Amino acid sequence: MARAGVITADLRRVIENMWGRGKSCAEIARTIGVHRSSVGREVDRNHSHRHGVKNPRRGEAGGRGRYQVGYRADWAQDKTRPRRRRPKPRKLATNLPLRAAVVAGLRDRLSPQQIAAQLREQFAGDAGMRVSHETIYQAIYLQARGSLRELVNDALRTGQRARRSQSRAALAARSAIRGKPWVTEQVHISARPAEVADRAIPGHWEGDLLIGAYKRSAIITLAERSTRFVMLGALPTDRSSPEVIAVIRTLFGRLPAQLHRSLTWDQGVELAGYAQFGLVEDCQVYFCDPHSPWQRGTNENTNGLLRQYFPKGKFDFTTIDQTGLDAVAAQLNRRPRQTLNWHTPAQKLNQHLVALTP
Structure with a gap:
């Protein structure tokens, strides 16, 4: 059983075999223990026109009509290696205009989510000027040279130096304390x-x-x-x-x-x-x-x-x-x-x- 969403080299060989025998994405997914969408994405991004037709037909039953193309495990594995190289260049480290816009927002005391929404509105036609709030949070909490934490003091309103779990204990029941004398029924x-x-x-x-x-x-x-x-x-x-x-x-x-x-x-x-x-x-x-x-x-x-x-x-x-x-x-x-x-x-x-x- 593979970890959720992870397609290994061995699983790619299973996909190649079953795909070649005409099995659907759902059938393959049940066999290798991943979601069928993971199989669909795997075939989608790793097919080659060398192994199929140039204009695959879409919309046919069973999912196979989407990819009238070949799938080869070794070729897919070769394509995957560059994508999985770590560490990858960080978006806010390489895109200087985007980085400047994010820093300006943080200095104006906007939250990462507010910055991300504002950039989507201001640069609706420029995909290069968009960033998720999670990417901004990671850049703030990154304890490395060049992180946004170094550039922006008190970047987050909470002032936290590290991320904390979002789980919270249940709130205590409201205290039954008598109200003040000026709080009458009419103004409660x-x-x-x-x-x-x-x-x-x-x-x-x-x-x-x-x-x-x-x-x-x-x-x-x-x-x-x-x-x-x-x-x-x-x-x-x-x-x-x-x-x-x-x-x-x-x-x-x-x-x-x-x-x-x-x-x-x-x-x-x-x-x-x-x-x-x-x-x-x-x-x-x-x-x-x-x-x-x-x-x-x-x-x-x-x-x-x-x-x-x-x-x-x-x-x-x-x-x-x-x-x-x-x-x-x-x-x-x-x-x-x-x-x-x-x-x-x-x-x-x-x-x-x-x-x-x-």
Whole structure:
């Protein structure tokens, strides 16, 4: 039994014999213990016009109509050896324009998947300017001279120096802790209308505080659920409820009233005075369950992205002003997102703004 998909020299002799006796790809595959597509590819790439007709007929039953050609094991093995030579030249080591485009994307803090999608769109007619995200990851993690890790500091937002398994332990059950007194039934997340959950209508936001080093500073992070658009707010004085609510009002003031319909927050005290101080007219506030960050998944993802700019436990937010935060938000908002069909949050929000223009 061959390892899945691997065709050895001995198996090629079996293929030659059975193919010559008119056996189908499926029959050969069952005999040698590989998938029938592996046999089909083997015959496809290793046939020779020297052993068959120049214009093979296609589409005939049993798969043999595709290859009215000869197959010789020794000739196929000779063709295979150059293809299997290792190490092969790496695509990002030999294609300098492609390498430069990938490095530029990494320096703009795009993920490998975002870079790959952006290149497919920008160079739709140029196959040489396409690369898979896996190839970019390999180039980043390659611990060798000339790797992308050497060229781009903090190339990945996680900052990992080595790849780790994608398996994860199951999440613990939600903690049953009593909610805060200001979280009434009317403002609990369970009261949130269905239009918020399905993300069909823009203007529903999720928010939180991102805390700085030694818990001495913080900023406001707001993420719109439909477009993933991000706004950041500086808190130069403190993070009391009046201060936080005043900054949120200022941020929402940048947008038309139709684009601040609701705000979902955790149960932090910084929004305890939302009713007393007033948030924004017609903007309903909802509070999540205690210790349930997944109920603000869009905002949690945003905060994870921001840790690439502001490392946890290391950054002092008093060192950055509103202008600096706006620059970071602008960079996040021009990142293409897979969930937006590789459009950017800025593009999606602009579409809604145009639709609101009379």
